Amino acid sequence: MNMQTTNNVLVDVQDLKVQFLLHEGTVHALEGVSFQIQQGKTLGVIGESGSGKSVTAQAIMGIIPSPPGKVVGGRVLLNLPEEGASVRVINVTELPPSGAEIRSIRGKEISMIFQEPMTSFSPVHTLGNQIMEAVQLHYPDVSKKEARERAIEMMRRVGIPRAEERIDAYPYQFSGGMRQRAMIAMSLVCNPRMVIADEPTTALDVTIEAQILELLKDLQKEFGMAIMYISHDLTVVGGVADEVMVMYLGLVMEHAATDELFDNPLHPYTEALWRSIPTIDGDIERLTPIRGVLPSPFAVHQGCPFYSRCEKRIEGVCDQSRPPMIEARPQHWVRCFLYTE
């Protein structure tokens, strides 16, 4: 599936398949995931637990824990523009996960913002040292003093008051919201081409979440990085993303520009999600839950993985083979037999 192939494609994921080989069985975490991320744009990824949204992020960063994880098919191409008009194309899935090349990309070209800023910082080093480390790792020529100045500047930019003092503070001395700001400062300090934000506001209060999301959008305008924004929350993703991709059990079920996806949800899963979520301003008479439970992660689905819970399933069709990805409306892709000819 190609969303508008242009020269601006930064990340090109092609038919990616990832498995986790555990002794209880094999988890088919990604079963052929394809999408692209454009430079400077935000792709929102929506999914519940087991959908593969975080594994997709790990694959792009080349940090799938192996063993037990294994890329069994497909590839992740990074198109890194170089000086002049040339583009360096890197296939992340072929690089050794701790080799020099991927390490020069991780944190510099692509960085990550995690959900829990308390556990993703080292508690025994100051925030400043951790942000400076990111600079010095990728720019060995930069002096310690310059790295420190760069860190202070970045901390100031993400809205940490008195950054020149706070740089010597430890993570525990920061509130949750301030820690997440520090994490964003660290992720942006090398001016990456893309930031992957994996549920960055899930652990935060709603008032702080709003601050962090607006901050990310402002920083994107200023620095021009692409963002892959992963969340289970449709309303949050709707507020930040240019295009949205809905995942379920290792497959992309629907992918379209944000307005298009919200105005015309096509996949029964997307539609059902909307009807099942309480909102602050929608109909409050009765939610319509999605029936059944999430299938076991070890289950193998011959047909559509949503079959067991789908209200619109066609027996003898949807349970027999995997639905193809179809462009049901212009630039609106959906994996569902309802839209096949």
Place this chain on the structure above:
Amino acid sequence: MNANNNVLLEVEGLRKYFPIQKGLMRRTVGNIKAVDDVNLRVQRGEVLGVVGESGCGKTTLGRCLVRVYEPTGGQVILHTDGRELSVTELNGEEMRLFRRSVQMIFQDPFASLNPRMNVLETVGEPLKVNGLASGRTLEDRVAKVIQQVGLRVEHLRRYPHSFSGGQRQRIGIARALVVEPELIVADEPVSALDVSIQAQILNLLKDLQEQQNLTYIFVSHNMSVIRYISDRIAVMYAGKLVELGPKQELLAHPKHPYTELLLAAVPRAIDRRRGHRIVTPGEPPDLAHLPSGCVFRPRCKYAHERCAEEEPELRELAPGYHVSCHFAEDLSLGGVIPRVKSFPA
């Protein structure tokens, strides 16, 4: 307060302080006032939603009400079985009655079930401990309640590990319901569940409440969930109740600036149309260093001098509507405007 047969629970001046200790001698140098002078009444058969940010005291309040925590001060009166129980001073016999009348549902269905007890043992335990049933009767009652929460009799001998998060939460609900309580305190009962499962549990809780005329105190940080389940809403900030009123009125026309701020921050589908979410600077308060006067003052865009000098009391602005703001009458605050078209967004 005048007598009213329909009042199930009265909370008066409830306080729960946690000491801040320092040094080798564990000297108490101050207090975290997790719940500070909370007054409210819960009517029989209503759902009271308690909402606020982390650290506002909503969980501590819930725990004080079910006697998981011993309150530092104040009174909680439960009207049950034609009697008045003072929850803070229960004797043995009263405690048994209290445990039958008040039950709790917890947030994390993975941590709150004993992995070595099967469903029958887990759900049957409150009956056994309270001497309400045993043997065949106990099993029948458990089987009945298990079906009410949408599980099957075949599940009785299974252990928690074989259930999904949603099913485990159903077990937790069954365990609370089995003693046929009047009041259930539910602390973030759907927060740990996947979005596709949340609605199942919310609808189950709603149905059970309507069918059995249960009373809920429903604690959550999620204003959208609170809106769906509650009849009345209590908003907490820094250990204090700042606003309490019927759901419709409170959401449409909040009277406390904090409620306005909280409602504005909730993500909604319209954000992508207007291109942003409403953002207010500031952070939740540091409970060890609260400001003088009104606790919300540092974040309040309407604050005046009086707010620094004088702490506002929770007062009845209109019958059944309480707010703690000096300027509640003068402010015209923004609430939630329901979308005309509910789906798609």
